[in-house]
Amino acid sequence: MSQPTPSPSVPRPSAATASVSDPNAPRRSVRILRRTIVIVIVVTFSLAAAGGIIVLLGDVESEATFKVIGTTALTGAVSVAAFCGATLIGRRVQWFGIGTIGLAAVTLGLALWFLWGDPFGGPDNYEFWDFLFKALSSFALLTAVASVSSLILLLTVRTQVVRIGLPITLGLLAAGTCLTLVTTWVESAWELEWLNRINGIVWILAALGVVVVPLTSLLLKAGTKPAEASPTLSPSMLERVDAAARAEGVTADALIDRLLTAESRTPSADECR
Structure with missing residues (x-):
């Protein structure tokens, strides 16, 4: 009597392998990154707002009150810009969102230095003051334009x-x-009248595009009909198809193709009798 051949045991994937092959891992990491950025923005702006409220309860005309209120306003504006950039994380143009967050951080740092520090370095250092002011401007x-561009890049209707x-x-911006x-x-650029006129026309057209393109996208999205959901097989049915294919010694695609071909075949005259 022949001994039964033991069936080979199928190795089970380890936890590390399962975590690496998990297709939802990138999405979870993106969600965690977005949540972290939002938490940082909310906490930072909340602390600045709380400081502004506390200072307003004291001496309103003091220099410290002015600086704290200015810090609250700057933090709020920069937080909005950083949030606009964070909305692009996880998309194809997430590099633009990360750049927007970086620009917002640099802008906030320079603005707070102007507000709390002494960047001018005395009345004799006008050139250095002028350079810093131009850099801040x-x-x-750049932060404002990048924030607006980030919101435009969120448009999903690609008509x-x-x-x-x-x-x-985006080109006009x-x-x-x-x-x-x-x-x-370039100081001499202000003397060029044609350059100032072109600059004004470009910004007007850019503002027109910022308003018209999102509105057009929303109107077209409201008028489109939802696409019908394509039918999908349940996991249990997929297992049954795989089992039937293994029993026939063919792949699942070959089995389904054979069945569909048999169903679509026109019956002959003998089969119709």
């Missing part, structure tokens, strides 16, 4: 109008930013 402009209007709007930076750092 430039970073504030023909949005596909055309989105890159045009970039062009307006470059022209403004030129007039900020």
Whole structure:
């Protein structure tokens, strides 16, 4: 009598292997990162707001009150910009969101230095003061434009109008930013009337795009019909198909293809009798 051959044991994946192969791990990490950024923003702005309220209960006309209120306003504005950048994390353009958060952090640091420190270095250091003021203005402009661009990049309806209007709007914002930076750092640029006119026209068109493109996306999204959900097989049915395919010695795709071909075959004349 022959001895039964023991069936080979299938090795079970370890916990480390299961965690590495988990397809939901990147999504969870993105959610954790977003949640952390939001918590930092909320806590920072809450502390600044609490400080502003406490100071307002005391001497309103003191210099410390002015600085604390200014800190609260700056923190609130920069927090909104950082939140706009955080909304892009986990998307294809998350690098732009991370850059927006970085610009917001630099802008807040420079603004707080101007508010609480002594960046001017005395009345004789005008050139250094002018450089720092231009740098702060430039970073504030870049942060504001990046925040608006981050919100526009959240548009999901990729119709023909949005596909055309989105890159045009982003291009106009970039062009307006470059022209403004030129007039900020090059003093002689203010004397060029044609440059100032072009700069104004570009910003007007950019503002028009910022308003029109999102509204168009919302209107088109409201008018579209929801797509019908494609039918899917349950896990138990997939297991039954795999078991039947293993019994036939073929793959699951080959088995389903054979069954569909048999069902779609036209019966012959003898089969119809």
